Amino acid sequence: MNLVVVSNRVARGAANEPMTGGLAAALLPVVEKSGAIWVGSSGRVRDGAQKEPFAEIEALGAGALAMLDLPAAHYGGYYEGFANSALWPALHSRTDLIRASQEDYLSYREVNAFMARALLRFQKPDTAFWIQDYHFLALGSELRDRGVTQPIGFFLHTPWPAHSTIEGVPHHRELVEAMLAYDLIGFQTRDDCENFLDYISSDLALEIDDGVITSRHGTTRAAVFPIGIDAEKFALQAAKAMSHPDVSRLRRSLNGEKLAIGVDRLDYSKGLVNRIKAFDQMWSLHPALARTVSLLQIATPSRGAIEAYGNLQSELAKLVSDVNGRHGEVDWTPIRYLNKGFSQTVLSGLYRTAQVGVVTPLHDGMNLVAKEYVAAQNPADPGVLVLSKFAGAANELDTALLVNPHDIDGMARTIATALYMPLTERRMRWEAMMAKLSAGSIQRWFADFVDALQETHADKTATEMPERPTLWPLRSANRGGARYH
Ligand SMILES: O=P(O)(O)OC[C@H]1O[C@H](O[C@H]2O[C@H](CO)[C@@H](O)[C@H](O)[C@H]2O)[C@H](O)[C@@H](O)[C@@H]1O
């Protein structure tokens, strides 16, 4: 099989560069090994690109990376517009932040159609396409309109909310109908998958049988594939990173003080404001923790051209400075707040240095930082993860200290509990989480999805062509790998 993976953002192979976002960070090592072609945006735009898609192609492990210049006239309306100002807020249950114009929607559809045209050059008889994320909800349908009959799968990295929330997205019906051109649609969690199926029955009134939807496109399977990390590799990297100059400098600066760490894109879905308020509350309620524990918060700038992100950046800067002003001392800064990116190598050492990892999104598809924090810990003296129950990762990391990110007092109490937790309990909780991370690796996620896509397409082709039964692959017995809904 010749696999073509498509996403808006792609990652280049530089291990010492910061990765922007979990999708690119997660996909890089597995796509590299698989020999697939990974197609995405180059981050550049080009006038007249619609007529002639331009791709810069470079080797990526056994495969290749193809980076496309997207059409200049539509890029803003597609990326900052419909994808990140209409779909993203809705998918994260922030309908109050939806800003959508008809022009942005048309640009979004144009870029989906442009990507479909660009992909045709990578199509071979044995090609399977695997499309990633909400930037390309309509790409499968655009490919089918251009005669593609090969397997096309889709994976959503974000949550899929309640159907009434999706109804806040202009053209929601048209978009979800277009999604049914995919053979297989993967979600991070069972709740996301159930919400999607609920939309299908309530808004589209389509028949669903055991996760399989029947529509004018034929059948589409919806299933759950929680994304993972390579925990063993991350653990080795973290142990080595302790001698990295940035990590050594941090350790020296602590003077025996405990450290909590947060690492997030500067995004309203990540619950940063509530987190800072929880630390403020904790230092107010437990004065003994002032000077003995500080927070290192890395908030990497993200989607800065969008108003809601600019507003959040100002709000956070003011809040952090206010909290530091009230609790700080001449020789102690409560919150070390950094608006820049770090390589995963450095991050792994920073995670291992911190006694508490704080991951408190209001909604998050998975949250790989939570998984990376756990994997980076010293097995003999592991730190404690404080994790929002609204992150997809909470399904697997259920022995973390789970919190409600809307309950500031509760979070303050839980962070204090984490700081005082005895070693035996820390080890017990950490070992249970590590076992889950090893079982649900990124390699497993990739293989499960690709196997399920091939199987689903083969089954579908067999049922849709009953007159030629012997020419089509037989359905195999339970493949065990894919966690179908
Ligand atoms: O590409 P950007 O606009 O800079 O945004 C970065 C990525 O953010 C989102 O990541 C999601 O995928 C992670 C991996 O599955 C998951 O852990 C996290 O919960 C999601 O938020 C977005 O979905 C990606 O498309 C972006 O590339």
Ligand SMILES: O=c1ccn([C@@H]2O[C@H](COP(=O)(O)OP(=O)(O)O)[C@@H](O)[C@H]2O)c(=O)[nH]1
């Ligand atoms: O300075 C940074 C901040 C984050 N990351 C990486 O970005 C990803 C963030 O993924 P997550 O799923 O937590 O959230 P997303 O940003 O995708 O919503 C993780 O792999 C981090 O290691 C990074 O390499 N450098």
